[in-house]
Amino acid sequence: SSVSQMPVAEGKSVQQTVELLTRKLEMLGAEKQGTFCVDCETYHTAASTLGSQGQAGKLMYVMHDSEYPLSCFALFENGPCLIADTNFDVLMVKLKGFFQSAKASKIETRGTRYQYCDFLVKVGTVTMGTSARGISVEVEYGPCVVASDCWSLLLEFLQNFLGSHTPGAPTVFGNRHDAVYGPADTMVQYMELFNKIRKQQQVPVAGIR
Amino acid sequence: MADVLSVGVNLEAFAQAISAIQALRSSVSRVFDCLKDGMQNKETLEGREKAFIAHFQDNLHSVNRDLNELERLSNLVGKPSENHPLHNSGLLSLDPVQDKTPLYSQLLQAYKWSNKLQYHAGLASGLLNQQSLKRSANQMGVSAKRRPKAQPTTLVLPPQYVDDVISRIDRMFPEMSIHLSRPNGTSAMLLVTLGKVLKVIVVMRSLFIDRTIVKGYNENVYTEDGKLDIWSKSNYQVFQKVTDHATTALLHYQLPQMPDVVVRSFMTWLRSYIKLFQAPCQRCGKFLQDGLPPTWRDFRTLEAFHDTCRQ
Ligand SMILES: [Zn+2]
Numbered sequence: 001s002s003v004s005q006m007p008v009a010e011g012k013s014v015q016q017t018v019e020l021l022t023r024k025l026e027m028l029g030a031e032k033q034g035t036f037c038v039d040c041e042t043y044h045t046a047a048s049t050l051g052s053q054g055q056a057g058k059l060m061y062v063m064h065d066s067e068y069p070l071s072c073f074a075l076f077e078n079g080p081c082l083i084a085d086t087n088f089d090v091l092m093v094k095l096k097g098f099f100q101s102a103k104a105s106k107i108e109t110r111g112t113r114y115q116y117c118d119f120l121v122k123v124g125t126v127t128m129g130t131s132a133r134g135i136s137v138e139v140e141y142g143p144c145v146v147a148s149d150c151w152s153l154l155l156e157f158l159q160n161f162l163g164s165h166t167p168g169a170p171t172v173f174g175n176r177h178d179a180v181y182g183p184a185d186t187m188v189q190y191m192e193l194f195n196k197i198r199k200q201q202q203v204p205v206a207g208i209r
Numbered sequence: 210m211a212d213v214l215s216v217g218v219n220l221e222a223f224a225q226a227i228s229a230i231q232a233l234r235s236s237v238s239r240v241f242d243c244l245k246d247g248m249q250n251k252e253t254l255e256g257r258e259k260a261f262i263a264h265f266q267d268n269l270h271s272v273n274r275d276l277n278e279l280e281r282l283s284n285l286v287g288k289p290s291e292n293h294p295l296h297n298s299g300l301l302s303l304d305p306v307q308d309k310t311p312l313y314s315q316l317l318q319a320y321k322w323s324n325k326l327q328y329h330a331g332l333a334s335g336l337l338n339q340q341s342l343k344r345s346a347n348q349m350g351v352s353a354k355r356r357p358k359a360q361p362t363t364l365v366l367p368p369q370y371v372d373d374v375i376s377r378i379d380r381m382f383p384e385m386s387i388h389l390s391r392p393n394g395t396s397a398m399l400l401v402t403l404g405k406v407l408k409v410i411v412v413m414r415s416l417f418i419d420r421t422i423v424k425g426y427n428e429n430v431y432t433e434d435g436k437l438d439i440w441s442k443s444n445y446q447v448f449q450k451v452t453d454h455a456t457t458a459l460l461h462y463q464l465p466q467m468p469d470v471v472v473r474s475f476m477t478w479l480r481s482y483i484k485l486f487q488a489p490c491q492r493c494g495k496f497l498q499d500g501l502p503p504t505w506r507d508f509r510t511l512e513a514f515h516d517t518c519r520q
Contacts, residue, residue, distance in 0.1 A: 029500075117500025118445045143445040143486075145426050146405050150486040153496040160497075180405060180427075 002154050003189035004167035005196065006123075006135040014125055014132040021123050021137070022112060024161060030116035036124065037066045038136075039108035040194050043092065043099040060099060061191050062092060065183065073187045077195075081184040104129060107194045109136045118143050119157060126197050134197045137162065138186070147173045147181040222285035229282050233275040240268045366415045366468075371397055374416060374469045378476050385480055390437070398437050400430060401476070404483050407448060409455070410437050416468035418459050418475060423452040450504040450516060451482065461508050481511040492518035 006021065026032075040063045063073040064086075072088040075081045084091075092099060111124030120140040126133045139158060144150035151169050158166045171192075172185045243264055251257040301313040372389060375397070379387040388400045399411035405426050412420040424430055424443040432438045443449050462474045489496050490503040491512040503513035 118447050119500060141486075143425050143447045144406075149406070152489075153486050153502055156496045157500075178405065 002140075002158065002167065002170055002173075003136060003138045003186060003193055004158075004162075004170075005126075005193055006137045006162060006165055014135060017135055018111065018123055018125055021135070021161075022114070025114045025116065025121060025123070028116055028161065030114040030119075030121060033113045033115045033120075035066075035111065036113050036122050037064075037108060037110045038124070038190050039064050039106065040191060042102040042105035044102055045099060061194075062089070063187050063190065065187065065190075068183055071183070073184065075184075075187060075191055077191075081187060083184060107133075107198065109190070111136075121161075126194070128198070134200070136190070136193055138190075140186075145180045146178050147185065148178070219285050222282055226279060226282035226286055229275060229279040233272065233279055236268065236271040236275050240265070240272060243268050368395055368397070371413070371416055374472060375399065378473055381473075382476065382480050384483055385476070387476075392436055398439070400437060401479065402426070403480065406483055406485050407451070409479060410439055412439055416472060418472065421452065421455045421459065423448045423455055447485070447501055447504060450501060451485070454505055454516075455479065458508065478506060478508060478511065481506045481513075484513070488513040490515045490518050 006017065012020070040061050043060045043062060045058055045060075058079075059077055061073075061075045061077075063075065065071070065073070070085055072084050072086050073081060074084065074088065092101075107126065107128045109124035109126045111122060114121040114123070118141060120138075120142060122136075122138040122140075124136045124138075126136050139154060139161075141150050141154055141157075144153075147170075151173055155166065155169075170189050172188050243261075248257040248261045251260055298313075298316060301316065368391070375387055375389050379385070384404045386402045388402075389397050390400070391397055396415075397413040399409075399413065401409040401411060403409070407426055408424050408428070408430050410422045410424070410430055411418055420439065422439060422442060425445050425448055428443060428445075428448075430438055442452065458475060458478055462471045462478070464471050485504075486502055488503060490498070491514055493515065495515075496502055498515040498517065501515070503515045503518070505514045505516050505519045506512070507514065507519070
């Protein structure tokens with residue numbers, strides 16, 4: 001999979017740009033296949049545990065992906081990714097003393113899944129609270145399990161579809177060059193995308209309503 | 210059309226024959242009229258009977274006469290259809306509505322065409338019989354015809370020999386691992402894993418490859434009871450395409466006298482799929498066409514092509 005951000009087209013709203021993209025997919029011959037949702041909540045280590053060990057507060061991200069409805073992903077920035085079942089959310093409530101949810105940190109992307117040959121394309125609207133902040137584009141090529149093997153092929157597909165907004169190779173692709181790609185690698189990409197969009201929040205982007 | 214006329218239809222005799230038929234019909238109906246009217250009023254019963262019988266006899270005579278005449282004429286008319294290559298259908302040429310329905314000329318065309326087809330098929334079958342392309346060795350040559358039920362020798366190779374050939378091929382290609390099993394008696398089944406790209410189930414009959422199914426590296430190749438699943442196809446279009454091509458390759462690599470060479474050639478060809486997602490098409494230079502990577506590998510050069518880009 002490759003997850004990337006599609007900038008909002010000039011003079012258009014997020015919604016209009018999403019429509020533009022999905023229409024392009026349908027013209028390619030892609031077929032609608034339901035919807036998807038990826039969400040992410042930020043936690044930081046509680047102040048009480050910080051002082052005693054004298055270490056900097058680490059952020060932890062707890063994510064869900066409708067593609068893996070029975071799983072819950074817990075990620076640290078540049079750190080390990082834990083894949084647990086959905087009971088993990090209950091556990092996080094119990095761990096309130098150690099990890100506290102950052103206020104209004106919830107960010108998610110929702111949209112439509114499209115199937116084109118063996119490609120799965122998910123175009124989503126990224127929202128924080130109630131406002132649309134940007135557009136996410138995920139392209140998955142199911143037959144290939146080694147990400148770096150099919151990057152050229154993915155790139156060609158992305159170029160056909162995103163034109164000049166084609167992203168560079170995701171960093172997870174280069175990390176372990178013949179490792180089998182897994183759902184955690186997709187989560188890391190979404191986490192990075194969400195963090196990027198959070199930072200853009202301060203600078204209003206032209207065209208976003 | 211010329212040869213239809215040259216058969217010599219005697220049109221005059223034809224016309225006479227038709228009037229002879231008319232005469233015969235009327236004489237026959239006169240016989241029945243006479244029978245229907247019965248005996249006419251005459252003075253005596255004897256007179257009545259005599260007159261009736263005489264009248265009846267006259268009528269029968271004339272039927273006989275007309276019938277003889279018709280037989281004579283029918284010999285003169287001849288049998289035009291007998292010598293024609295299309296037999297009775299040749300008479301279609303006599304149809305006056307020919308201009309509207311060109312049935313006869315179409316018939317001639319079809320006849321010529323099927324003649325040619327038969328001729329060429331004969332040539333082709335002769336040529337093919339000279340090549341030993343057949344999958345079973347028992348169909349080769351004339352001598353085999355005398356003992357059609359003889360078992361081809363390559364089908365009764367000892368399992369140990371098959372194991373040796375397979376393990377030698379396994380050692381030849383480091384990126385390819387071959388796992389041999391015999392779940393159904395003597396016939397071997399192979400599970401070939403090519404890098405982290407694909408898996409191939411190969412069903413063998415002795416050293417002949419009977420069937421192959423190509424699936425993704427992350428796809429399940431076993432049934433619920435833990436046996437190799439030789440029937441279900443891949444969920445991905447790209448591997449379904451490769452399965453089709455592998456089946457074509459099985460028909461291409463044939464050498465009944467040296468089945469081990471065939472298996473080795475097939476595996477060498479299969480190994481070229483290690484770059485299935487990394488090799489652009491050698492003709493159009495692209496990776497994707499209709500959403501698929503180049504799924505075809507040339508049998509000789511092993512170069513990658515899209516299905517529609519191959520020569
Ligand atoms: Zn091509």
